[in-house]
Amino acid sequence: MVVPVSDAAAVRTAGREHADRGLAPCRPLLKWPGGKRSELPLIAPRIPEHSRYFEPFFGGGSVYFDAIDSESYANDLHPDLMEFYRCVKHGDERFFQHLYSIVDDWERASLVGRDAIYYDCRDRYNASPPTTAQRAADFFLLRELAYGGMFRVNANGHFNVPFGQAYAKNKNLREKVDLLRSDAVVAKMERLNLSALDFADFLDGFEFRPEDFMFVDPPYDSSFSKYDTLDFSEQDQRRLAKALMQFTGRFMLVCKATPLIEDLYHGAEHLRVHHYEHQYKFNIKGRFSRSSTHAMITNYEAAIVAGEAS
Ligand SMILES: C[S@@+](CC[C@H](N)C(=O)[O-])C[C@H]1O[C@@H](n2cnc3c(N)ncnc32)[C@H](O)[C@@H]1O
Known part of the structure; x- marks a missing residue:
């Protein structure tokens, strides 16, 4: 059965529900x-009670930041992303000093001068060695200000997305940076243990128990699956399926329902597979269909009822 999900209203509902449960989403x-x-209203209510929370493909961590309040382990292979979280978690002085000096420049610049700040930031990022606090700060600003929030690198591995112009130049960057030091974020980051490994190495580092829960949101099995320079191939999807079949805690996998995914998970008796229709907000140059069928695969009962999230 395919259940339709409508985007924005659903997100508001999820936030309210978690506030009601006394968490600080x-x-x-x-x-x-x-x-x-946008899929939180379907995901969050199906997260079982657990003692520890694991997320091997953390990305922006929308589920963790909205709905999780337990001892947690976040992993992502993207080194800049995880260095960014490390800097936020530890209130890294060089990271915040660099961010606030750019915020000062941003506020002094006229609207037409702001693209120069972006391009300086991009040049510095491309010239910098990995995992420095300054690079993590520049990475954060590029995420905020790049056209369409896109990732794209050229043949030399240099980030080459242009400035977001109309979308970016009015941004209140100070507010964005202040938010990284807010009480809610500091509290969330305190509970989060970080690593930047391939998912299999991350999983190898734990003895999982039945009361553990893992949310699994890998890159899609499609052309959408490239994160910066990270490719996620069919072979990687197969490695993941193998690891999940043997997983001894509870897990929820959410992904696009492609023939490969159906083939990898179909027929395993201990798994439940549900489908729902997802509407994408963006459709860059017609490359992706605006709607596609997603699968939610769990090794515990998590039924989706028709119409519940529409
Ligand atoms: C669909 S995104 C996760 C999105 C996240 N759940 C959110 O709400 O923002 C998939 C993530 O997997 C990461 N990734 C790609 N290959 C990986 C690998 N082999 N091991 C661990 N993480 C990987 C990417 O960097 C990306 O952040």
Whole structure:
């Protein structure tokens, strides 16, 4: 059965529900392709009670930031992303000093001068060595200000997305940076343990128990699956399916329902597979259909009822 999901109203509902449960939900700290914010109303109510929370493909962490309040382990292979979270978690001084100096320049510049700040930031990012606090700060600003929030690198691995212009130049960057130091974010980051590994190495690091819960949101099995320079191939989807078949805690996998995904998970007796229709907000140059069928695969009962989230 395919259940339709409508986007924006549903997100508002999810936030309210979690506030009612006494948690302090917050939004993801940066823009991230493939974020699951619009699917929270389907995902969050199906997260079982658990003692520890794991997320091997953390990205923007929309589920964690909205709905999780337990001891948590976040992993993503993207080194800049995880260095950004490390800097936020530890209130890294060089990271915040660099951000606020750019915020000062941004506020002094006229609207037409702001693209120069973006291009300086992009040049610095492309010239910098990996995992420095300054690079993490520039990475955050590029995520905020790049056209369409896109990732794209050229043949030399240099980030080459242009300035977001109309969309970016009116941004209140100070508000965005202040938010990274807000009480809600500090509290969330305190509970989060971070790593930047391939998912299989991350999983190898734990003895999983039945009361553990893992939310699994891998890159899609499609042309959408490239994150910056990270490819996620059919072979990677197969490695993941193998790891999940043996997983001893509870897990929820959310992904686009392609023939490969159906083939990998179909027929496993201990799994439940549900389908729902997802509407994308963006459709860059007609490359993706605006609507597609997603699968939610769990190793515990998590039925989706027709019409519940529409
Ligand atoms: C669909 S996104 C996750 C989105 C996230 N759930 C959110 O709400 O923002 C998939 C993530 O997997 C990461 N990734 C790609 N290959 C990986 C690998 N082999 N191991 C771990 N993470 C990987 C990407 O960097 C990307 O952040």
